[in-house]
Amino acid sequence: MNLSPLLQELISALRALPGVGPKSAQRMALHLLERDRRGALSLSVALEQAVENIGECRRCRNLSEREICAVCEDGTRDASVICVLESPVDLMAVEQTGGFNGVYFVLKGHLSPIDGIGPEELGLEQLFARVDQGNVSELILATNPTVEGEATAHYIAEQLQQSSVNITRIAHGVPVGGELEFVDGGTLAHAFAGRRSLKRSADV
Incomplete structure (x- = not known):
């Protein structure tokens, strides 16, 4: 099948998710482009922010955008x-x-x-x-x-x-x-x- 290069790239990127095969990735890509472009843009922004700003807690190694996560800081x-x-x-x-x-x-x-x-x-x-x-x-x-x-x-x-x-x-x-x-x-x-x-x- 001759797909748009950008569409093919999106499908390939979605396959990075666990449990997502070629067909599922294709359905997701088409859904975002055909029915929810605003949601797609929101997803791309949230994903970029998460990748750039979420690291790990210095104390417990859990995902956190702060040096010490909220659980470790909780005095209770x-x-x-x-x-x-x-x-x-x-x-x-x-x-x-x-x-x-x-x-x-x-x-x-x-x-x-x-x-x-x-x-x-x-x-x-x-x-x-x-x-x-x-x-x-x-x-x-x-x-x-x-x-x-x-x-x-x-x-x-x-x-x-x-x-x-x-x-x-x-x-x-x-x-x-x-x-x-x-x-x-x-x-x-x-x-x-x-x-x-x-x-x-x-x-x-």
Whole structure:
């Protein structure tokens, strides 16, 4: 099919979105051009602003246009309880439950030696430094219950076995192989309530 070069470029750009194939990208492009040009312009401006101005929080690595994000700056939250997550979308899922009043640390991925993703890429030294400061009472490992997520949680727990911080792992309610962004709020809240410790007892 001979398409306008600009239309083809738009379709190709839309395919950068997760789960969007050629047909879906084509439908989106045609919809924006035929029925919602004002929405298309608004989308382009918002996307440009976001790309240029959103970075990451210096403390928790969540997406933020400020050096310290709103969650980390919130004095009403319990900064001694840190929830470790794989991605900002997981943080949004937890926040929507309204059942967690601690703070977060976003890994932006999981350990994957094949893909060249190790502890440095996940900012684990920064996380361990926060624990070493002595102001953390509990570290909740809420990585996804996938093979990679479990391996990442296990690695973090092993590295902190000698620390005094209580290390827990969300367990109940989240299906193995599932991802947090697709779990409903009630199930996720139950998973947090039923988290378990990953630290070995002293008499083992």
